[in-house]
Amino acid sequence: MEKQIIIEALFPEIANLFGDRMNINYLKACLPEAEFIDTCLTDEPAFVNQPVSMIYMGSMTESQQELVINVLRPYREKLMELIDNGCIFLMTGNAMEIFESYIENEDGSRVNGLEIFPTYARRDMMHRYNSLVLGEYEGIKLVGFKAQFSHSYGDNSNQHFYKVVRGCGINPSSMLEGLKRNHFFGTYTVGPFLLLNPLFVKYLLTLLGAKKRQLAHEDTIMAAYRKRLLEFENEKLKYQ
Amino acid sequence: MKKNLRFLSALFISKTAMFTQKLFGMNASYFPGKLAIKLCPDFLGRIDKPETIISVTGTNGKTTVCNMIIDALTANGYDVLSNRAGSNINAGVASALISGCTISGKAKKRVAVFEIDERSSKLIYPYVRPTYAVCTNLFRDSIHRNAHPEFIFHIISESLPKESHLILNADDLISAGLAPENARTYFSIAPMNTDLPESINIINDMRICPNCHHTLDYRYVRYHHIGNAHCPSCGFASPESDYAALPDFETGTLTITHHGDTEQYPLVTNSIFNTYNQVTAITLLREFGLSAGQIREAFSSLNIVESRYSSETVNGVEIITHMAKGQNPIACSCVFDYVKKEPGQKEIILMLDDVFDRIASSEIMTWIYDADFEFLNDDSISRIIISGVRCEDYKLRLLLAGVPEDKLICVSKEIDAPDYLRFDGTDKVFILHELYAADEAMKVRDKTAARLQNFEGRA
Numbered sequence: 162m163e164k165q166i167i168i169e170a171l172f173p174e175i176a177n178l179f180g181d182r183m184n185i186n187y188l189k190a191c192l193p194e195a196e197f198i199d200t201c202l203t204d205e206p207a208f209v210n211q212p213v214s215m216i217y218m219g220s221m222t223e224s225q226q227e228l229v230i231n232v233l234r235p236y237r238e239k240l241m242e243l244i245d246n247g248c249i250f251l252m253t254g255n256a257m258e259i260f261e262s263y264i265e266n267e268d269g270s271r272v273n274g275l276e277i278f279p280t281y282a283r284r285d286m287m288h289r290y291n292s293l294v295l296g297e298y299e300g301i302k303l304v305g306f307k308a309q310f311s312h313s314y315g316d317n318s319n320q321h322f323y324k325v326v327r328g329c330g331i332n333p334s335s336m337l338e339g340l341k342r343n344h345f346f347g348t349y350t351v352g353p354f355l356l357l358n359p360l361f362v363k364y365l366l367t368l369l370g371a372k373k374r375q376l377a378h379e380d381t382i383m384a385a386y387r388k389r390l391l392e393f394e395n396e397k398l399k400y401q
Numbered sequence: 402m403k404k405n406l407r408f409l410s411a412l413f414i415s416k417t418a419m420f421t422q423k424l425f426g427m428n429a430s431y432f433p434g435k436l437a438i439k440l441c442p443d444f445l446g447r448i449d450k451p452e453t454i455i456s457v458t459g460t461n462g463k464t465t466v467c468n469m470i471i472d473a474l475t476a477n478g479y480d481v482l483s484n485r486a487g488s489n490i491n492a493g494v495a496s497a498l499i500s501g502c503t504i505s506g507k508a509k510k511r512v513a514v515f516e517i518d519e520r521s522s523k524l525i526y527p528y529v530r531p532t533y534a535v536c537t538n539l540f541r542d543s544i545h546r547n548a549h550p551e552f553i554f555h556i557i558s559e560s561l562p563k564e565s566h567l568i569l570n571a572d573d574l575i576s577a578g579l580a581p582e583n584a585r586t587y588f589s590i591a592p593m594n595t596d597l598p599e600s601i602n603i604i605n606d607m608r609i610c611p612n613c614h615h616t617l618d619y620r621y622v623r624y625h626h627i628g629n630a631h632c633p634s635c636g637f638a639s640p641e642s643d644y645a646a647l648p649d650f651e652t653g654t655l656t657i658t659h660h661g662d663t664e665q666y667p668l669v670t671n672s673i674f675n676t677y678n679q680v681t682a683i684t685l686l687r688e689f690g691l692s693a694g695q696i697r698e699a700f701s702s703l704n705i706v707e708s709r710y711s712s713e714t715v716n717g718v719e720i721i722t723h724m725a726k727g728q729n730p731i732a733c734s735c736v737f738d739y740v741k742k743e744p745g746q747k748e749i750i751l752m753l754d755d756v757f758d759r760i761a762s763s764e765i766m767t768w769i770y771d772a773d774f775e776f777l778n779d780d781s782i783s784r785i786i787i788s789g790v791r792c793e794d795y796k797l798r799l800l801l802a803g804v805p806e807d808k809l810i811c812v813s814k815e816i817d818a819p820d821y822l823r824f825d826g827t828d829k830v831f832i833l834h835e836l837y838a839a840d841e842a843m844k845v846r847d848k849t850a851a852r853l854q855n856f857e858g859r860a
């Protein structure tokens with residue numbers, strides 16, 4: 162018998178700033194037999210008392226990041242343990258920063274993060290960074306969009322999600338995108354990361370134990386992906 | 402601020418530029434102001450301003466509200482300075498002030514109405530201090546420019562002068578909290594039978610209490626976060642309104658209750674969105690000092706121009722073109738809701754690609770996952786022809802919204818879309834186009850009309 166897949170979405174009432182929620186909707190379409198749990202800010206997270214296969218969180222506002230850090234801080238050890246034990250984490254947009262050591266404001270003040278990764282983020286609210294990004298993870302070409310006020314700094318050379326082919330990584334001078342440890346995947350790319358990257362969804366489904374699975378709307382999602390990839394690989398394409 | 406030599410020469414040069422542009426029939430509502438600010442960075446602070454300044458900002462409706470206010474004031478004999486038909490950033494406001502002053506920098510008019518781009522607040526309000534500052538609402542907008550409503554909220558809230566009297570929407574819990582120290586007047590629309598118990602939109606950026614972060618309880622919702630809510634945990638709630646409006650779309654009347662008195666106005670719209678705009682304008686005009694009678698008279702001859710809409714009927718089928726601003730999930734959701742609710746059987750042509758991005762870049766498509774394509778999953782919609790480079794993205798989005806695949810057709814060129822219309826029991830064809838695709842939409846409309854003209858299959 163296959164293991165029951167349980168996917169917990171953290172704080173959907175706020176962490177859904179750029180269509181991020183549709184990552185969960187797409188997983189629901191691909192995994193009709195899985196259990197999905199929505200955890201609100203005032204709820205105790207499901208991962209505290211029951212096994213979960215995957216934890217997802219999407220983009221949020223800067224003040225909400227601070228709120229989420231405070232809500233998750235009591236569970237820091239549990240989160241570390243889950244990461245070590247191979248629980249899948251997918252963090253899109255600035256949700257990733259919650260797990261870094263701190264977030265620095267323009268005036269030098271700092272918001273302490275969960276300190277699970279040694280890197281830190283620096284905000285620059287006067288300059289929004291918008292860009293496309295093309296990268297590669299374990300032979301899978303990944304495409305994404307960035308729209309953010311902050312970048313991350315510090316060494317992620319041993320803990321990055323993927324190598325950037327075009328665009329930038331965790332900051333404009335990095336070619337290593339995001340954070341990764343075990344099955345924790347964090348990326349600054351916003352919104353519908355899974356809907357843009359069907360091959361990564363297949364990889365994710367395998368990690369979840371749902372092998373050789375047809376994707377939901379596979380022909381369409383693959384056609385959209387192939388077309389975008391072709392554009393992103395075009396040297397003339399403007400990335401910013 | 403004094404008028405120094407730098408200011409006076411900037412004024413002279415920009416006035417000369419304005420005169421020259423006008424001489425050649427050019428639009429002089431941006432460049433002269435930009436030039437003046439370049440030559441004298443605090444130009445806006447040094448130029449004389451009209452005694453009363455009304456500013457209008459907000460995500461949606463600011464142009465409509467500005468137009469209503471200007472028209473009503475003009476109808477009542479006021480000579481109004483404005484940046485209407487011009488730019489709503491600092492250069493546009495500067496251009497309007499340049500045109501409204503003498504060569505020595507003296508203001509020629511006593512009242513000004515300025516539409517202000519939300520992000521430009523911090524460049525404008527420190528110098529152009531509004532007597533009345535209106536905010537229509539705050540919503541999620543383009544993610545590149547506006548990031549999120551909280552970001553825009555702080556920009557506006559922190560740049561509003563303390564003395565500005567705010568005109569705010571009590572039904573919008575985001576903008577209702579702007580500059581809490583300032584004097585304010587709230588308007589709202591009273592409960593209606595079309596209200597919903599909770600938001601059915603994907604976007605609701607006011608789900609949690611700003612004080613204690615509990616999930617808010619909505620008494621009713623109109624769309625997105627527009628409605629009336631309270632926090633069950635700490636008592637935080639929508640503010641009481643000073644002007645409570647009740648539209649009657651059947652009779653075309655708008656009843657407004659203000660301090661126990663009721664006033665009636667002709668309703669100039671049949672949409673809830675524009676009702677909010679009208680109530681916003683009326684609240685401002687009443688606070689400005691016009692009587693209900695003066696406003697009523699002005700509104701009796703006023704009509705909202707739906708400039709981004711066209712309709713014609715060919716061979717019994719109505720062809721409607723409607724702008725659906727791309728990259729703006731709120732605007733698109735609103736249009737999808739309207740199409741769904743229109744009576745009759747419909748076929749839709751979508752042409753939503755960003756025409757600039759597709760030339761040199763690849764459009765950031767996150768916004769389609771924020772827009773309520775679910776509204777297009779309706780029995781009254783028999784076919785959706787998705788046109789443009791990004792057609793597979795839209796198809797995927799519509800499939801996720803539950804639209805059956807056999808209703809969806811992808812075509813890469815917009816002009817080919819009408820070839821796939823079937824007119825099988827179709828009462829209406831909707832052509833929903835991006836702001837900058839209006840010309841192409843007209844070609845698509847004409848081709849649709851030509852096909853209908855020769856269509857034999859219809860009884």
Ligand SMILES: [Zn+2]
Nearest residue numbers: 610613632635
């Ligand atoms: Zn509360």
